[in-house]
Amino acid sequence: MRKSKQENRDDAAKAISLTMKRLMTNMRLLLEAELESDGMTLAQLRMLNAVHEESDISSAELARTCYITPQSMQSLVVRAEREGWIKRSPSPRNRRILTTVLTPKGKKAYERAIELWAVLSHDMWAETKLEQMQELNAVLSAAVDRLQPRLDDLHQRQSAKRKSA
Incomplete structure (x- = not known):
């Protein structure tokens, strides 16, 4: 029996979704392996990227930006602070809120991670x-x-x- 046009579209959509999932999974695995040598996780890279994009950001805003819970973000922030990648200080608008900025060491770690991502991205799309x-x-x-x-x-x-x- 021949498939209808809609069934063919649905099959094509499913194939695209599966291929995109494989692409993202493979990219993530390779990037995580590269970042691991620098002692960084992909979640930490997302957090550093958010801080890079918006300086003086609170942990709550970071959690929303990175689509993770505030509790998960807190552990990322604590580790990043311990690594010397970020510095937190009271917000001038609300002293009870700590805002986050990249340190020079954090900027260097972030730039190195983005460089690793760019190499993988270049290889992926080279042809x-x-x-x-x-x-x-x-x-x-x-x-x-x-x-x-x-x-x-x-x-x-x-x-x-x-x-x-």
Whole structure:
């Protein structure tokens, strides 16, 4: 029996999703292995990236930015502070909140990690033409945009659930 056009689209969507999952899993495994030699985890790199993007950020804001719990972020922050990658100090707006900035050592660790990521990314896309990369990015960005309202709704439900607990 021949498949309908919709069934073919569904099969193609499933194949793309599985390939994207393999791509992200492989990239993550390779990046984690590279970062391990510098004593860094991927979660720490995400945190350092967030601090790099927005200096003087609180741990709560970091947790939201990195999509992890405040408790998990706290352990990342404590370790990063112990490693000398970040410095925390009271916020000028609210002395009870500690804000986080990268130290020179943290900036160097962050730049090294980004360099490792860039090498893997370069190797991954080496045989792909720029136009293909741009088209793929546009297609994936549109897919992400279509899912964003559902993700926003999920975050709101989770936040409401935490507040009521």
